[in-house]
Amino acid sequence: MSKLSALGGEAAGAAVESRPFPWQDRPAGCDEVVWRHSENPIIPRSPFPGVQGIYNSAVVPFGEGYIGVFRTEKRTRFPLLHVGRSPNGLEWEIDPEPIEFANFESAPNHYAYDPRVVEIEGTYYISWCGGHNGPTISMASTQDFQTFERLENAFLPFNRNGVLFPRKINGKYFLLSRPSDNGHTPFGDIYVSQSPDMTHWGVHRWVMGRGGDEVGQWWQRTKIGAGPIPIETPDGWLMIYHGVIDTCNGFVYSMGAALLDLDEPWRVLHRTDQHLLTPEAEYEVSGHVPNVVFPCAALVDEPTGRLAIYYGAADTCSCVCYAKLDELIEFTKNHSAVF
């Protein structure tokens, strides 16, 4: 069996032993598979002077602690990527200036939002939604989170929620994405694409679609999109994703999970017929975009199977929720509707 790839700490540094894992046990009386960090949001609204919000961001283990790439909106509301560092995954210092890419002349300052980060074979890759006369999947790499190389965009517009797999499969990189349109797209399925070189992509496959009017599809009937880097398990790739329903007063974003075939990840083995987390806390229900739970990253503590999921709330602040990996997989298998 493969190791849990999202962890990846040993590739990047030495001090894994001493790195504290962000965690809170399930509260007494709670019988949910996923539960919230009690001090949410961990990065509140307006966390720094001139910054209106940090959310929908990605973290990875790094060195003796954690590092991340954060969607940061100053008062211009223009989203850019900033590096953040934390000793424990909960308290974060965010660089006041956005990431700069030395090698790429085009649109050096254009919008960049909803980043994901993954380490593959010793290099960290960042994928995000970037502007190219329309939103699409932009990419960059770094070794040290100090120097960043801008890679080519993976796709033509219009696309969002590009998420890399944490290792090559059959010798190729794999990238999930959600083709969309140039607005607040009211539809969207998840596809997967392959690349030999992180530059050219092809062999596109449809993975799974948004729901319809059936029982297990209602909460995700408008669109879906991959969230954190998929987590390799003996039961398949665990893909945590968001599902959206449109109400008469707007979209509601919830969190679900699916298990994808390890070798042919466009084959869905299981898929939760219900959400795991939906906007219920005040900081999820109210904010710049009410009713949004948007997972973008997950940490796995391999020895214990503890799982910390990072999600943006209400396009306003950053939050964490927890699960046990084995429980989550079991739940996904037992409450599954594949369609």
Added chain:
Amino acid sequence: MSKLSALGGEAAGAAVESRPFPWQDRPAGCDEVVWRHSENPIIPRSPFPGVQGIYNSAVVPFGEGYIGVFRTEKRTRFPLLHVGRSPNGLEWEIDPEPIEFANFESAPNHYAYDPRVVEIEGTYYISWCGGHNGPTISMASTQDFQTFERLENAFLPFNRNGVLFPRKINGKYFLLSRPSDNGHTPFGDIYVSQSPDMTHWGVHRWVMGRGGDEVGQWWQRTKIGAGPIPIETPDGWLMIYHGVIDTCNGFVYSMGAALLDLDEPWRVLHRTDQHLLTPEAEYEVSGHVPNVVFPCAALVDEPTGRLAIYYGAADTCSCVCYAKLDELIEFTKNHSAVF
């Protein structure tokens, strides 16, 4: 004069005397016609494990207490009907499983929301919005809330807010409804239809329309829909209804009232030119669908004229508000704009 039919307790059991009426007196300093229960919501958000919300539901007196049919959404967000029981109309136990209909093969599990319940001649009828390749008015009957018979849908799609009158009028059943489209309908008037047998419906009449740009119409200018079972009074059928206005950030649902002719209920005698309740409490303003007050049932305490109105709040939780029947009728007559 007819009795107040929504009460109907004597038909269903014996113990009316001992049944407590849900009630709180008007708070000191309040001069509103309708006031909120101070412990709202009576069924809060996520009331049970795996249930995200119970709202827009209907209750009737039954036996020594009360019984109801509740729109219940588990984590799938798929709405189904569950029976609930209460000794006092305020504390409710909800069946964990949805109502099943033994006699009807089609769509046994399809969506069912916004139920109303009424007792007519010893039988309890449930009407709700059900799926038939589009939302329409579904119907069922029961004697005991244990065995349920699925009746034919009253109408073709697309329709919502089907509300029966509590007795036959000139020998026929009467059913209010709000024809709509297959989405978040941005228009809608109230019609009434007649049936000799609860299966075939006809003699459709337009009752009243949504408002326009005039003073008394602004709060209900997008669409309207009947709420609780109409209450028979010497001044006509008291129809409590919801009126909707669309803002740049979505619909706002408020509560109004009208008095309809007792024999020809498509004739509107009076209609409030203003709302009686609009989203102002935190649990009405924030939730899965912000800014919704949606009345679906009312209890009348005949000897005292006390009125308890059940309404869903923000498509998230269940609430109660109170009024005095005579005051409400007087208010409707004194603040009326019929158009």
Added chain:
Amino acid sequence: MSKLSALGGEAAGAAVESRPFPWQDRPAGCDEVVWRHSENPIIPRSPFPGVQGIYNSAVVPFGEGYIGVFRTEKRTRFPLLHVGRSPNGLEWEIDPEPIEFANFESAPNHYAYDPRVVEIEGTYYISWCGGHNGPTISMASTQDFQTFERLENAFLPFNRNGVLFPRKINGKYFLLSRPSDNGHTPFGDIYVSQSPDMTHWGVHRWVMGRGGDEVGQWWQRTKIGAGPIPIETPDGWLMIYHGVIDTCNGFVYSMGAALLDLDEPWRVLHRTDQHLLTPEAEYEVSGHVPNVVFPCAALVDEPTGRLAIYYGAADTCSCVCYAKLDELIEFTKNHSAVF
């Protein structure tokens, strides 16, 4: 076997023998199942002073010739129903004044379009799309096409293309219709409803839906609607209908056919996977509404199996096309896709 009900001449008068059937043989070199009358349109654009168009109309045998109810638009473009008479089904005299209904006070002059006519047990019934604060299925009856009785609307708004079956089935009247919205509806399926008395309708069943992205569904993927009165055959009810596809420049209406179960007409036995007629003649492609072929009536010559189908073209003029009943049934069975 039952007789072909749409004929029905013998019920209404004596002179069936002498009545000429409108007909042209299939042109040499043509191998289509359906072919156009060579002198189309039989009622051209602006046929009379002050009348801009007559189209989407219905005819039946009557007396020694034919009679019909015609959607007639004067220069107001307001559609109303006019009676027309013809000795041969091809040359028509249209009454200059619309039909008046003596017994019905409401909306005496409101819009009325796309009529169908059928004789059932000696009475002629007219169904059409009429206004009731929105379009719905209106009904009337006559014995002699001189005095007309307005019946109740069959349904609540919003509905179009109400088409009666030509006899009772299991003791009830049956009515096809296409629920819609209050505009240029971009969706729509066919349902069937039942009535014991032509006034109250229920037991609604979904018959068949619009198409999707599959081969046999593309031409009818936006909406569908029943056309002429269904024709009873040993192979089932032959329902000629229109199917619509939306292009970037508007809707295109074509003609298809289906065979429905004789006793349970909501069961589709066969359904053409392709259109039988699509706008190709200049008078179908250009006009007030370009690219419309809209069948509303059909005559069957029982002894010979000849079929004359009346259709409106481009919302501008009235046309006829022909088929052999046995060939059409065979074609429908051999090129069928039921979905």
Added chain:
Amino acid sequence: MSKLSALGGEAAGAAVESRPFPWQDRPAGCDEVVWRHSENPIIPRSPFPGVQGIYNSAVVPFGEGYIGVFRTEKRTRFPLLHVGRSPNGLEWEIDPEPIEFANFESAPNHYAYDPRVVEIEGTYYISWCGGHNGPTISMASTQDFQTFERLENAFLPFNRNGVLFPRKINGKYFLLSRPSDNGHTPFGDIYVSQSPDMTHWGVHRWVMGRGGDEVGQWWQRTKIGAGPIPIETPDGWLMIYHGVIDTCNGFVYSMGAALLDLDEPWRVLHRTDQHLLTPEAEYEVSGHVPNVVFPCAALVDEPTGRLAIYYGAADTCSCVCYAKLDELIEFTKNHSAVF
């Protein structure tokens, strides 16, 4: 240099000396240019019986205190203008009845919202969004806030956010406005028009447009509209305005500022590339229209340069925020993007 016209107290009365200025010093630890009044909202939701909200309103110094014109919505939700009075600019008494205009027969009671008030040469002018078969800029004048003269509408529909300059420029009145459509307009730029007589308007000039996808334009990319009466300064007219971004769950209204040329006010000298205030307080984020900060008036304390800005929050309540005039001008010049 001209005096700061929005003050204008000496024209209207005597007691300027004793008039307290509404003010709170910047809180400790706050480094924002604009900060909120700590007791916001100053007029809360449902402030009076039968009144659901007062917001988006305008105040001016008057006599020994302040006077204002308030958008007041009773339970009809129909907006009308009411006069309010305050000794200190923070505690307000609102007339229970709306302003009446004796001299104008048309639409005496039609809707009136989002007023602005300015004193020019001893007369107070009110401009607001009024109905004329569509929203447009309505006008009135008064000397004493007891008798009001209705003037002609400045423009044809459809228009909103009409804001007068506080003095003539080159002998003409100047009026900012935001042409729109007849709904929840998803676009809109600011123009300025001129008049010799407050009745006829022309010489229209485009002032500035909504933003696009650039850094300093994102927060205001849907539409913009002038707010308080422009404040004359040596650096140009200080125009505080609102900028709107549309999210998937609705519009978000923030506050920005621009400096316009004193003689040719359609020339933009500076314009904040970021918002100065965005919905973050609970009363701004939640309400009848969530996420709205809508400035309509500002008071300047000339000797000290203190600035009190009145704004509506969430279309529900009235609030105040503060700034130092010199700081705000400096900030606008230093964080400027003109486009």
Added chain:
Amino acid sequence: MSKLSALGGEAAGAAVESRPFPWQDRPAGCDEVVWRHSENPIIPRSPFPGVQGIYNSAVVPFGEGYIGVFRTEKRTRFPLLHVGRSPNGLEWEIDPEPIEFANFESAPNHYAYDPRVVEIEGTYYISWCGGHNGPTISMASTQDFQTFERLENAFLPFNRNGVLFPRKINGKYFLLSRPSDNGHTPFGDIYVSQSPDMTHWGVHRWVMGRGGDEVGQWWQRTKIGAGPIPIETPDGWLMIYHGVIDTCNGFVYSMGAALLDLDEPWRVLHRTDQHLLTPEAEYEVSGHVPNVVFPCAALVDEPTGRLAIYYGAADTCSCVCYAKLDELIEFTKNHSAVF
């Protein structure tokens, strides 16, 4: 009685006597009030190399013949105004280059379409739809059609179909217009505004609205717009206008007429309940925009009462139709529905 102002020949030159009037008698067998020129279109599609169409244009008597301002679209499809000259009103020479305005720096080449021309007190005024960050009413004047002075835009965007009255009324210029939005506006009423100086406009009045679902309103239920310069008659100002209905395949533009009060032209005395001309000729039904009849100018032969109406057809070519003034007025009075 006033003279028929649209003629105006005597003001502009000498040779009125010898000027032939464009005319064809009503064809035999025709009993319409308005009939087409038999050689339509008078300016066909692609009339000159590199010009794709000339349409929706305006003509006036001038010198010994006629002169006009023509919407001319070269292969860029960008509409500009060109002068045209004709000896007889039917054969036209069009200047190859567009009109240039020497005195106005802004947008010298911006789009200009649907011009109207009128002579008032010896000066010719041109009004058209011009771009000012959105379409609005632009204006210019000339004495000789060789030198043109650009005047200020009459209105803010968004507006179309600006039509001047041919003389001052009570000392003021009057201008009809149709406020709209920034796209293919699906609504629109006619207003009238006043000006003392052709620069500043005010005292706006609603004249008449688009139709609804009533008989005489159906053909004009989407929007309406004034056409030729109003013609003064003893029965009021004869305003020929276009009315639009939207079908599922686009808009259909027809021609109607109204009589407005001579002194208070916002008072509608009569208004045709039906169209006078609707797209029926091939050149009206097919073209760049199918189904458009768009009148922009009319000539009156005062001695005989003959009327020649110029209209664009299908946004492709220029046409003429004829009427007798007395017949048209009589028809308008006898087939009138004012709403």
Added chain:
Amino acid sequence: MSKLSALGGEAAGAAVESRPFPWQDRPAGCDEVVWRHSENPIIPRSPFPGVQGIYNSAVVPFGEGYIGVFRTEKRTRFPLLHVGRSPNGLEWEIDPEPIEFANFESAPNHYAYDPRVVEIEGTYYISWCGGHNGPTISMASTQDFQTFERLENAFLPFNRNGVLFPRKINGKYFLLSRPSDNGHTPFGDIYVSQSPDMTHWGVHRWVMGRGGDEVGQWWQRTKIGAGPIPIETPDGWLMIYHGVIDTCNGFVYSMGAALLDLDEPWRVLHRTDQHLLTPEAEYEVSGHVPNVVFPCAALVDEPTGRLAIYYGAADTCSCVCYAKLDELIEFTKNHSAVF
């Protein structure tokens, strides 16, 4: 200099000498750069029994004559690809059955429209718009037009108008495309992508955008898309493309041209500020989709510089127009607006 690659006859066979080139000289009196074949359409509406239309198709020289891939719609209106053969490029025989792909299991029969064909290094590549839960760019190859190999889709949905360059550039294949949405996309720019292997694509670059409100952009302001295979010339790649404008009655598709840099084809050197051909012939103006001119292929006669352009008309039939290559290049350079 490179040869004109679209010709490519010598790679595929021997008989180039005897192959007649489809051609008609410019008609007398015509001074257009592009002129129509006088016998258009070369494949008319309903060319074969059961086929409603063949259009938007591609041809190449092959053997002694020509071969092509044709969008063929039978009565299902479902578009599929059929091979056609012609001795002279004008008279065509079309295979009655669609192309089958032996090696590809997925969606063997799914829709396929608007093909382009190009020969590169001895292999013929077909690109078209195919269904993959939404339209995207599908690909196949053949040597002989008898056996076809299905390649991987080049892109994720949603995309249309994929057009290959006729040779590798700097060792890579280049593919033009127009990202779109899942409907009748009302926007769209042209991009170019690169591939080392015809399977994986990347290094995407924006080439040129749709127009705006400027003179040379109006006719193409809604969307644009590449047409025939680009033609290599000393002045750059000649890209013939379609530009679309939306009118109130639908889209109008016209033909334009651009010259792209030979080595960096995302650099636009020249671009016609006007269309070269717009719907004016009856078969372009009327049809299943009125007002469409849609070029998909071009043949170049290298010795003479004659150019035959194949285009679909009105989504109904196939047509040809002609130009001289040198004149077209000169025209493009002299009437250019790059934006």
